[in-house]
Amino acid sequence: MNSAEESASLLSSPSMTDIAQITWDAVIVGGGMVGASVALGLGQQGMSVLLLEKQPVDTDWNSEQAYQVRxxxxxxxxxxxxxxxxxxxxxxxxxxxxxxxxxxxxxxxxxxxxxxxxxxxxxxxxxxxxNSVIQAALWEQIETCDAIQVVLNRALNGVRLSQNNDRVQSFDEQKAWVDIEGIGEVRTELVVGADGAFSQVRQLACIGLDxxxxxxxxxxxxxxxxxxxxxxxxxxxxxxxxxxxxxxxxxxxxxxxxxxxxxxxxxxxxxxxxxxxxxxxxxxxxxxxxxxxxxxxxxxxxxRHAEHYIKPNLALVGDAAHTIHPQAGQGVNLGLLDAAALVETVLAARSAKKPWGQRSVLRKYERWRRGDNAIVQRSMEAFDWLFKQDATLKVPFRKGFLPLANRLTPLKNWLMAQALNGREALPKLARK
Ligand SMILES: Cc1cc2nc3c(=O)[nH]c(=O)nc-3n(C[C@H](O)[C@H](O)[C@H](O)COP(=O)(O)OP(=O)(O)OC[C@H]3O[C@@H](n4cnc5c(N)ncnc54)[C@H](O)[C@@H]3O)c2cc1C
CATH class of the missing domain: 3.30.9.10 (D-Amino Acid Oxidase, subunit A, domain 2)
Known part of the structure; x- marks a missing residue:
């Protein structure tokens, strides 16, 4: 039995012991907007996914509900x-x-x-x-996806990774293990850290932060x-x-x-x-x-920017990998692009029958997203610097910048295209 069949046969009536017996295609820590998207992107393609979330997500909705803060x-x-x-x-x-x-x-x-x-x-x-609407709509889909098993409100006790897995040829060689409270160590090909800005996964994997x-x-x-x-x-x-x-x-x-x-x-x-x-x-x-x-x-x-987005059998996405000044409203948009790029990278490796936790496979995801996210972070900083009202020397430049950008159609279109769609090389999931 492959791992998807193995998990499908257990998921109909999963118990905590069953969960520990499966080798999961992916274990995702964090079911916020980004983690839930990775779970769905993989789960809907038949990959077995274990999704850990600290807080229950309310999918009920009442149209009289007051507007949420986030x-x-x-x-x-x-x-x-x-x-x-x-x-x-x-x-x-x-x-x-x-x-x-x-x-x-x-x-x-x-x-x-x-x-x-x-x-x-x-x-x-x-x-x-x-944000609660986006998360609820994603979780509504998760509830209908048999390949995704949810574990709520269990502490993450540890993550154990293989050292360097680039020479690994078969799925059985090296893996990662996620230690979950009340379940024990769970084996997986890929751990995804989608647990937000203070990511425990990032810390357990000893990934530095700028x-x-x-x-x-x-x-x-x-x-x-x-x-x-x-x-x-x-x-x-x-x-x-x-x-x-x-x-x-x-x-x-x-x-x-x-x-x-x-x-x-x-x-x-x-x-x-x-x-x-x-x-x-x-x-x-x-x-x-x-x-x-x-x-x-x-x-x-x-x-915040993680020094690396990946390690053997591990990838970070969303706020676990980067947070930016929200003035241009880009944080979750970048996170969703991470999710789409990681899903595409993993699915391509699966089609090529390669272990998707291999460092060389995950490097494609890192190269795809890290530079892009860094550019957006730096542009936000440039805006922040330009519009801080502390240096009169900047005033002539500021006086010119907005009206000029407004008149120069190519510059304006370029700025807008970035805001609408992110930069080039959109993952398939992000296209019409
Ligand atoms: C004021 C403000 C305004 C913003 N406005 C915008 C905007 O207009 N547009 C935009 O694109 N972005 C915006 N952002 C950024 C955006 O909110 C974040 O980028 C986004 O929420 C990140 O989503 P995420 O899923 O990566 O992380 P999170 O939303 O932080 O989700 C992480 C999830 O992981 C769970 N978790 C954490 N630890 C564990 C654990 N150990 N075990 C299990 N589960 C765990 C948490 O419960 C949570 O559900 C804004 C941010 C701020 C602060």
């Missing part, structure tokens, strides 16, 4: 990944909102740039979706405004940092307000009416006054 602006590439995994219908059935324009302006120089879907010949520029503290936090939440959002994402560069309204509906926006760390507590503790006034001011009343505010939260911002 929202992502998804690119078209992410939309296609979620469509190809069968999760998009679950997103549409819950709640999502297309945005058709993006307007960015600078408080200091009044320069601005405007992107519209119409100019790009696209129906929209992307969708704003609550970090940079932005000394900023993002205050997020949903608000209702006096004027309609015009299905637009509005971003203003202010003295404190960028402020953004992401359209979630006719009068509803998700805000992302970037502030110096010393203002984080202040922003969280302001009474709702004062918070509404400060948000209206930060946006320069672009949507009139804020008339209602929901729950809010704040996140300190750090750039």
């Amino acid at each position: 929202v992502s602006a998804l690119t078209r590439a992410s939309e296609f990944i979620l469509r190809n995994l069968g999760a998009w219908k679950g997103i549409e059935a819950r709640r999502c909102h297309p945005f058709t324009a993006m307007h960015v302006w600078d408080e200091l120089t009044s320069g601005n740039i405007h992107f519209s879907a119409q100019e790009m010949g696209e129906p929209n520029l992307g969708y704003t979706v609550e 970090t940079h503290d932005y000394e900023q936090c993002a205050v997020v939440g949903c608000v209702k405004t006096e004027l309609p959002t015009e299905d637009t994402c509005w971003q203003r560069y202010t003295a404190d940092g960028p402020f953004a309204y992401l359209s979630m509906g006719k009068y509803i926006s998700s805000i992302a307000w970037y502030l110096p760390m010393e203002k984080m507590q202040w922003a969280l503790e302001l009474p709702d009416d004062e918070f509404a006034k400060e948000v209206s001011k930060a946006s320069d009343y672009r949507l009139g006054s804020v008339i209602d505010v929901g729950e809010r939260a704040a996140f300190p911002l750090t750039r």
